[in-house]
Amino acid sequence: MLLPRSIRLLIRHFWFICLLLVASALPARAQDRLNVVASFSILGDFVRNVGGERVNVTTLVGPDGDVHVYTPAPADAKKIADAKLVLINGLGLEGWLARLVQSAGSKAAIVTATQGIAPRKLGADADPHAWQSVVNAKVYVANIRDALGAADPANAGVYRANAAAYLAKMDTLDREVRDAVAQIPPARRKVISTHNAFGYFADAYGVEFIAPLGVSTESEASARDIAGIITQVRSGKIPAIFLENISDPRLIRRISAETGARIGGTLYSDSLTGEKGDAPTYIDMVRHNIRALTSALAN
């Protein structure tokens, strides 16, 4: 029996049709989501918490990466070109970004997550590490909520609800930091870190940080600054010194070797870790840092 021609065609192309159906169904769901690029891992975590299931978040500088000295890859231009929204820290952190956006020919909205935060100034430079105060991190989250709502008004209610839940967790986190610092005797609230990344934490919570490097890891420590720090550690004025996940550990190891001061652990300053590390999320990062500080300083 001869089947009609249309049926024969259908049978012959059955697998091809199946493949087409599967291929069209898969990206459709991903396409419904808002494509958002975040410049670095901490910002990416904020966007994930506010955007939830409604956004595809791509991070340019990934876990344990150093955003100060990043060199964009060709794939980054593609990520920016595909994005509807690009979230940046601003305050001079992403010096490499303007050229990347230009070369990508992107029409994406670029939103600065630190809008409304009064920057710390170090000479002429703004200190970009505003996220290290949880109070400031809440401003980032509010800005991200508004930026997502503007880029995707249909889901603005979802972003508002997600942000409200996340902001409540941040209020708890801020109290945890204050309670932890309160356990440290005031005279011992003084540490050394590699670069000047904890100024906002210092201002908000009253722990003094001294760093041989400036607010960017681009600079090099001067011999005079290092000698000054070694003198302070030797005289017992600074009880603890810390490594950073993004910085070369040699300088801190040298200060430790010359003074005999024990290294109190690693602080996470500018980057989260991968899933299996100590700080896969912002909240984990802050908790890790306050545990490291209190265990080195409290007694």
Ligand SMILES: [Zn+2]
């Ligand atoms: Zn930094």
